[in-house]
Amino acid sequence: GTEEGKEEVKREEPRVEITEEESQFITEKLKDFFLETAAGGLIEKKCMMKLMKIIGDFSKFRSKDIGKEAQAKRLEEYDGDKEKYIDVILDTMNKEEQSFNFCTTAVLNKLEVTHDKYMKSEQNLIMDPMCQMELLQKGIENEDNTTEIPDELDKAKTIELLKESNDKSFEQYKGYKDAVQKKDPYLTPVVISC
Numbered sequence: 001g002t003e004e005g006k007e008e009v010k011r012e013e014p015r016v017e018i019t020e021e022e023s024q025f026i027t028e029k030l031k032d033f034f035l036e037t038a039a040g041g042l043i044e045k046k047c048m049m050k051l052m053k054i055i056g057d058f059s060k061f062r063s064k065d066i067g068k069e070a071q072a073k074r075l076e077e078y079d080g081d082k083e084k085y086i087d088v089i090l091d092t093m094n095k096e097e098q099s100f101n102f103c104t105t106a107v108l109n110k111l112e113v114t115h116d117k118y119m120k121s122e123q124n125l126i127m128d129p130m131c132q133m134e135l136l137q138k139g140i141e142n143e144d145n146t147t148e149i150p151d152e153l154d155k156a157k158t159i160e161l162l163k164e165s166n167d168k169s170f171e172q173y174k175g176y177k178d179a180v181q182k183k184d185p186y187l188t189p190v191v192i193s194c
Contacts, residue, residue, distance in 0.1 A: 086180060
């Protein structure tokens with residue numbers, strides 16, 4: 001084994017082309033970020049949570065139009081061809097996943113972190129129950145809470161509206177059940193929420 005032989009075995013890391021605006025966004029998000037490595041060469045857990053947040057923020061920034069387009073497409077198929085409606089949902093999920101993977105690669109490229117190191121660090125993080133709780137809490141804290149809530153929307157009215165919404169969702173789902181079962185039974189909660 002020469003050094004040249006070792007280089008040939010090394011896997012090529014995926015790369016993505018990003019716009020100047022995207023590059024500036026990532027650079028701004030990473031300006032106060034310091035990559036810390038823990039035992040076994042993994043990314044330190046708190047650091048990994050920050051990194052996941054940065055990737056999530058970039059993904060939201062980059063794919064802000066996917067949700068709007070998806071809602072418009074769902075409305076076109078609503079109460080029409082059930083299978084087309086399910087196809088719109090599947091297509092949206094694929095686009096969101098591709099966008100998230102693109103964003104992950106872009107941020108990792110900027111930090112010069114391999115996908116392998118990131119994936120192993122992520123696996124290590126999600127195996128830790130304390131980190132799971134913290135991630136859940138951060139997810140709740142990061143929800144958009146800038147929406148003005150009308151005064152008449154008290155706890156009782158909120159519960160009433162949620163019950164009505166759930167009842168309607170389940171009633172609507174009955175019409176889509178066969179199409180969902182045919183395409184992908186795991187889509188059931190997604191279709192109910194759409």
